[in-house]
Amino acid sequence: MASLAVSLNRLSLANPILVASGTFGYAREMEAFVDFSRLGGIIPKTITPLPRRGNPPPRTVETASGMLNSIGLDNDGIDYFIASHLPYLLSLDTAIIANIAGKDVGEFVSMASRLGQVEGLAGLELNISCPNVSGGVDFGTNPEMAAKVVSAVRSACGLPVIAKLTPNVTSIAAIAQAAAEAGADAVSLVNTFLGMAIDWRKRRPVLGNTLGGLSGPAIKPLALRCVYQVAQNVDVPVIGIGGIASIDDVMEFLVAGASAVQIGTANFYNPGVSETLAGALETCLADIGVESVGAVIGSLS
Numbered sequence: 001m002a003s004l005a006v007s008l009n010r011l012s013l014a015n016p017i018l019v020a021s022g023t024f025g026y027a028r029e030m031e032a033f034v035d036f037s038r039l040g041g042i043i044p045k046t047i048t049p050l051p052r053r054g055n056p057p058p059r060t061v062e063t064a065s066g067m068l069n070s071i072g073l074d075n076d077g078i079d080y081f082i083a084s085h086l087p088y089l090l091s092l093d094t095a096i097i098a099n100i101a102g103k104d105v106g107e108f109v110s111m112a113s114r115l116g117q118v119e120g121l122a123g124l125e126l127n128i129s130c131p132n133v134s135g136g137v138d139f140g141t142n143p144e145m146a147a148k149v150v151s152a153v154r155s156a157c158g159l160p161v162i163a164k165l166t167p168n169v170t171s172i173a174a175i176a177q178a179a180a181e182a183g184a185d186a187v188s189l190v191n192t193f194l195g196m197a198i199d200w201r202k203r204r205p206v207l208g209n210t211l212g213g214l215s216g217p218a219i220k221p222l223a224l225r226c227v228y229q230v231a232q233n234v235d236v237p238v239i240g241i242g243g244i245a246s247i248d249d250v251m252e253f254l255v256a257g258a259s260a261v262q263i264g265t266a267n268f269y270n271p272g273v274s275e276t277l278a279g280a281l282e283t284c285l286a287d288i289g290v291e292s293v294g295a296v297i298g299s300l301s
């Protein structure tokens with residue numbers, strides 16, 4: 001069997017199949033469907049300093065080969081996360097990467113320093129890319145602000161840091177470069193593409209917040225392009241996200257330069273897909289006769 005282990009600077013994973021924040025709850029919801037020990041890691045829903053009610057409904061709508069969401073970072077806040085979700089998450093036999101979002105650098109730093117004291121967390125993913133709230137996404141659309149938040153978090157805690165990037169920019173490679181120079185161990189991309197749905201008969205937007213983020217197979221070619229551009233131009237491990245649902249999708253992202261991938265929207269219609277893909281990756285690597293997943297990463301000619 002090929003070795004599936006990957007190292008993304010200070011973050012080591014048993015295999016490159018992660019589940020994306022916001023698509024897997026806090027894992028308890030998925031325990032009937034997935035053997036968590038088969039995954040490279042779990043990234044639970046984004047947490048914020050205080051509880052958030054999120055955006056008005058409707059907050060999701062299905063689109064052609066995809067889904068729009070405007071959840072608005074609905075969550076119970078970091079205190080509840082630490083008290084009620086983390087003990088369960090940390091009892092699981094897989095890497096747990098907390099995903100945090102703040103309105104300003106101070107909020108990122110205070111959450112990072114609290115989580116940095118938690119024994120057993122594998123890393124932090126900084127959500128600087130949510131299109132459904134005002135403020136936070138500014139970090140992901142401006143290289144200086146991205147660098148500022150990454151470097152402040154790095155100084156505040158010793159955990160490996162992943163910056164989760166938005167595709168809603170002119171040059172995602174420029175943002176990735178800034179995050180890398182500021183000390184990000186890895187960048188994950190892409191978060192959702194800003195979109196909208198309209199009920200023309202009512203002359204109304206479908207989503208309660210008018211705009212939302214598009215994910216799922218519809219965005220895969222766009223996400224693959226972003227991963228390729230970042231991997232070609234920036235010296236930082238990339239975690240690919242965007243419409244990944246099959247082993248061919250996984251392999252395409254790895255060949256394009258991703259060192260790991262996150263499975264997102266597919267979890268909603270096939271909750272066991274991440275475990276299936278971890279098994280399929282082993283088989284696929286054996287079929288093509290490579291000794292480790294590293295032989296495939298960035299192998300596009």
Ligand code: SIN
Pocket residue numbers: 022046069070071072073074127129130131132133191192213
């Ligand atoms: C949301 O809660 O609105 C989605 C999370 C995200 O896009 O980062």
